Amino acid sequence: MLKTPSPAVGVSETRAPIGVMDTPPLRIAFLSYRSDPRVGGQGVYLSQAAAALARRGHKVDILSGPPYPDVPEGVRLIKLPSLDLYNQPHNGHRALRWRHLLSWTDTAEYFGHWAGKFMEPWTFGRRAAKYLRAHRRDYDVVLDNQSLSSGLLAIERAGLPVVGVVHHPIRRDLELALAAEPEWGMRLLIRQWYSFLKMQEKVAPRLAEVILVSEAAAADVAACLKVDRRAMSVIHLGID
DSSP, X not given: OOOTTGGGSSOOTTOOOTTOOXXXXXXXXXXXXXXXXXXXXXXXXXXXXXXHHHHTTOEEEEEEOSSOOOOOTTEEEEEOOOOOGGXXXXXXXXXXXXXXXXXXXXXXXXHHHHTTOOOHHHXXXXXXXXXXXXXXGGOSEEEEESOOOTHHHHHHHTTOOEEEEESSOXXXXXXXXXXXXXXXXXXXXXXXXXXXXXXXXXXXXXXXXEEESSHHHHHXXXXXXXXXXXXXXXXXXXXX
């Protein structure tokens, strides 16, 4: 299993001081399907982890869909634009253009959105796989910030090792949403929106290395995503 990048992600009690290299520098592609620095923690984690890796001497490229993150010093942002439908007028329902029909990824994103599905993890994975197949010689390892998309398996087939970072299994969010909703129609819509979980639950157990942020997260991931505990590394989030 790939263990090289694990000590460089986050902050743990046994981590070497910042600026001290205990491994050769790596060329890292850090994936995040959306990275808003002001809504939720996904963009914050991405920026902070990328900054820490860069300070340790690694070359880090962030590959992100919109909204894009704050980019730390020494880190490059490679934008992988989506249709960004949630940020469009009328909730994106009038955003389709003829040019989108030339791309299966764009077409699926639009019509999946119309059907009430959250398509971004899947479509981002396809775009990331396309980019990395064309640039596979530029990177040593790929870190995925919880897209757990089928595109990760395509990236592995292209010859790049992939390390998944999972903060918690999203199935817990689905369970809470269903428990709070008594109306059967809304429950159907909730299940439809979370339909990307089927993809994540197929992909996660096939990754050779998965990083968790706590022992509780590791236990949840083992239960929900069926990831082998031998493939897991727990690296706690850093606290400044």
